[in-house]
Amino acid sequence: GESVGLHLPTLSVQEGDNSIINCAYSNSASDYFIWYKQESGKGPQFIIDIRSNMDKRQGQRVTVLLNKTVKHLSLQIAATQPGDSAVYFCAERWENRDDKIIFGKGTRLHILP
Amino acid sequence: NAGVTQTPKFQVLKTGQSMTLQCAQDMNHNSMYWYRQDPGMGLRLIYYSASEGTTDKGEVPNGYNVSRLNKREFSLRLESAAPSQTSVYFCAITGFLARGWELFFGEGSRLTVL
Numbered sequence: 001g002e003s004v005g006l007h008l009p010t011l012s013v014q015e016g017d018n019s020i021i022n023c024a025y026s027n028s029a030s031d032y033f034i035w036y037k038q039e040s041g042k043g044p045q046f047i048i049d050i051r052s053n054m055d056k057r058q059g060q061r062v063t064v065l066l067n068k069t070v071k072h073l074s075l076q077i078a079a080t081q082p083g084d085s086a087v088y089f090c091a092e093r094w095e096n097r098d099d100k101i102i103f104g105k106g107t108r109l110h111i112l113p
Numbered sequence: 114n115a116g117v118t119q120t121p122k123f124q125v126l127k128t129g130q131s132m133t134l135q136c137a138q139d140m141n142h143n144s145m146y147w148y149r150q151d152p153g154m155g156l157r158l159i160y161y162s163a164s165e166g167t168t169d170k171g172e173v174p175n176g177y178n179v180s181r182l183n184k185r186e187f188s189l190r191l192e193s194a195a196p197s198q199t200s201v202y203f204c205a206i207t208g209f210l211a212r213g214w215e216l217f218f219g220e221g222s223r224l225t226v227l
Contacts, residue, residue, distance in 0.1 A: 008153055034216065043203055043218035044156070089155055091216065099144040099163050099207055101216060102172065106155040 008087060010108040019077040023090035023104045028071060030092035035064060035075045038087045038106075047075070047088075077109075085111045116140040119204050119219035126194045126226045134189040134222050136204030144207040145187035146171075146216075147179060149200040156203065162187055194226045 013019045025033065031052045036044035050057045050064045050073075057064050063076040073090050087108050094100040120135045136145065143164045148156040148171075158171030160179040168179050176198060178190045191198060204219040 008155070036216075043221050044216075045218075046215050049215070100158070100161060100169070100171070101146065101205075101207070102158060103148070103156040 008106045008108045010110055012110045012112055013080050014112045015080060015082060017080055019075075019080045019084065019109055021075045021077075021088045021107045021109065023073040023075075023107075025071050025073060025090065025092045025104065026102065027092060027094050028068070030094055032093040033064070033066060033073055034091045034093075035062075035073075036089045036091060036103075037084075038089065040086075044089060073104075080109075080111055082111050082113075085109055117204055117206055117217050117219040119202075119222050121222060122220065123223050124225070126191075126224065128195060128226060130194050131190070131192050132194065132224075133191075134202055134204075134224075136187045136189070136219060137185050138206045139185070140206060140208055140217070141184065142206045142208035143184070145181065146205040146207075147177075147187070147189045148203045148205065149173065149198075150203060150221075151200050159189065159202075191224075194224075196226045198224065199226045200224060 034049045035047040037047050038044045048059045048062050048064050050066050055066055061078045065074045087106050089106045090104040091101050116139055118137045146161040147159045150156050157173045159173055159177050160171055162168045162181040165184045180188045202222045205216050207216050
């Protein structure tokens with residue numbers, strides 16, 4: 001589960017560079033993973049998802065990679081833009097627990113001009 | 114955030130007071146969730162409901178009760194509020210769209226307990 005009291009780590013990236021945000025998940029039986037973006041004062045918004053039977057999935061400027069061996073998920077954002085500045089969370093769905101969805105700690109992405 | 118409505122959006126309580134956060138959806142989905150998000154931190158699952166009439170504890174259920182009144186509504190109740198429950202509360206629902214399975218969030222309810 002998530003530790004209480006830890007503040008979000010920050011990733012600073014130059015505008016135009018690629019960003020890689022990492023996430024470790026907890027349940028090896030999770031069957032579905034989602035990345036969310038949360039801007040200040042707003043609720044989380046869906047970015048991209050991946051099922052446990054896949055290793056990679058691409059969207060528009062984003063790619064998600066799944067490594068089930070080490071229970072690791074990453075989100076790659078190509079050509080990072082100022083509008084990408086936000087907090088990014090990964091979430092896992094626990095397959096055997098009636099759609100129980102648990103979020104990771106989150107990473108704040110800061111774009112440098 | 115169309116489809117998930119939370120009320121109230123803001124609330125200030127004194128320690129020991131009670132209140133209920135309401136969540137309603139118009140998307141006819143089965144699963145509903147309550148999360149809390151403390152400043153500078155991630156979302157933690159309080160309770161969830163996989164279908165009408167069922168509820169299950171999440172990661173941080175202590176101090177809360179929930180009620181799945183019908184398929185549309187899932188309420189979160191604080192019987193005796195404590196300062197540690199100061200947070201932003203998000204209701205969410207799950208369902209399938211054309212691009213797959215998604216978790217939709219409401220706009221959040223900001224609760225301050227003095």
